[in-house]
Amino acid sequence: MIHSRRRITVIASLFGLFLLYHFVSIRSDLQQSYSYSSQNKRYDDCPPLPGVDDILVVMKTGVTEARDKVPVHFQTTLRCIPNFVIFSDFEEVIDGVRIYDALKNMDTEVKQTVPDFDIYNRLQEQGRSGLDSSDFADEDNSAIGKPNNPGWKLDKWKFLPMVQETLRHNNRAKWYVFMEADTYFSWPTLLQWLTHFDASKPHYIGTETQIADVIFAHGGSGFIVSNPAMQLVSDEYADRNIELNEYTDAHWAGDCVLGKVLADVNVPLHFSWPILQNSNVGELDEFTENFYRKPWCYPAAAFHHLSSQDIENLWVFERRRWTEKQKYLLLHGDVFKELIYPELTNSRNDWDNLADEEQPGSVSFPACQSLCAANADCMQFAVRESKCYLGKTPRLGVRKPNAHSGWQVNRIENMMHHVPSCSSPTWGN
Incomplete structure (x- = not known):
């Protein structure tokens, strides 16, 4: 009898260990599936970033640009960020980091019937080998974007599903900071700016742009959405899925579609120009008086339309300010005095x-x-x-x-x- 009890105890212990192992294993798999922040350790050259654990950085890219534009961020803009996720139209691994499919869980019928998804469906069936040279053909940006570029036409569909996928990834962040692969953020500047807002309230912050009667945040300039506002958008998209997919199909700009939904749930845009820029450093006019704000004393938190080399140059510039001068806040006046003026010649x-x-x-x-x-x-x-x-x-x-x-x-x-x-x-x- 005693032997039997011991045997039962041993078996129960082994069974418990078996369950524990599988629970830890499953949990580990889930964490690996939805988070790779642990891969992004803090480096000695990172600046103080109070509040960085409260944000999730969400990068949007596409299969035709991802391998060229994303890798530079792992050693620059994302180097000091503990929590980030990258969405594309094709799931893959780049430099050891998983890139997620933003469209994975959206309406199957839309993906099968809307012509914009031709490139997406080829990718699902054939992987990158399904791409052809015309998918990489670029064109100049026009008043209605790049209507002949397959990846650009698909891009508008990512914004609303990306909100839901982001919340699946992490629904506890206070702030969701959206950026594209040709965007650079000055994180110390951004985080100091965000202390002026109450993250417990619905906020939508970005560079003001308008199409017809919709005022929205320009996607490439980067924009920030608070947790309550994210939840409102996610619920609205779930409740009005068919209607909003039809609206997206008829539209040409996904950032405008997102802005419309935020307006529908009574979250107006907080205008951010010139703090978030739809320009690269070479295009900036730091002395302009043609707009409602004069940039000089405003913080410079983000730049757009950047090459990989531009992003690396900005990172080196800021790192030098952090490490040698203990300067963390970047103003537009600093950008001119320290980056632009030294390059000017006769x-x-x-x-x-x-x-x-x-x-x-x-x-x-x-x-x-x-x-x-x-x-x-x-x-x-x-x-x-x-x-x-x-x-x-x-x-x-x-x-x-x-x-x-x-x-x-x-x-x-x-x-x-x-x-x-x-x-x-x-x-x-």
């Missing part, structure tokens, strides 16, 4: 500084330079196709063959001496 070949006031007639570079020098308001000049262009505010610009640019460096230095000192940042709340 003459730069194969470069377009985006000067936009066209002068009459065909003009050589020295003649264009003289026109600018004779005009007290001129800060920069450029020659493109033998045409002279002047500009009243300095911008860095972009590389462009056969363009020739120059700046009135002394005048620009004088401009910097007459802007506000920014004793405290302007948050615009």
Whole structure:
């Protein structure tokens, strides 16, 4: 009898260990399926990031760009972020990090019947081998996006399902920070900005854009949604799934679709320009007075339309400020003084500084330079196709063959001496 009891005890113990092993194993598999934040350890070159554990960073990409644009983020923008998830239209692993299918759980009938999903269905059946050269063909962005680009047409469908998939991944974050693969975030700046908002309330924060009667956050500039607002969108999409899929089908911009749903649940957009930028550093006009805010003393939390090299350069720039100067907050004035101004010269070949006031007639570079020098308001000049262009505010610009640019460096230095000192940042709340 005693032996039998011992035997039962041993068997029960072994069975308990068996169940424990499988529970831990299953739990581990689930965590691996939905989280890889543990892969992203903190590095010595990370700045102090109070509040970073309260955010989930959500990156959106697509199969035709993911392998080119995503990897740089693992050692730059995502390097110091403990919680992030990346969504695409194709599930795969890139540099050891799982990329999730944002469309995996959306209406099957839509995916089988809407032509926009042709590329998606080929991917599901054949993987990357199902792609052809036309899927990678790019085109210039127009007033209605890139209607001939298959990946771009599919992209609009990701926004609403991505909200639900994000909450499946983590429904406990206070803030959900959405970005694209050509976006850079200054995390110390963003986190300090978010302390001005109550995360327990519905918030939708982004760079204001409008299509017809819908005002929404521009997706590429990055946008932030609080947990209560995320829950409202998820519930609304579940309740009105057919209607909202039909609305998406008839629309061309997924960020606008998301903005409409947030408006429907009474979460208006908090305007964020110039804190979140739909521009890269070369396109910025830090002295502009053409808009309702003057950028100089505003924080610069995000930039868009960036190459992988641009993202790496911004990361190196910020890391140097953190480690050598203990400067964590980035203002637009800092961007100009520390990044843009040192690059300005009297003459730069194969470069377009985006000067936009066209002068009459065909003009050589020295003649264009003289026109600018004779005009007290001129800060920069450029020659493109033998045409002279002047500009009243300095911008860095972009590389462009056969363009020739120059700046009135002394005048620009004088401009910097007459802007506000920014004793405290302007948050615009």
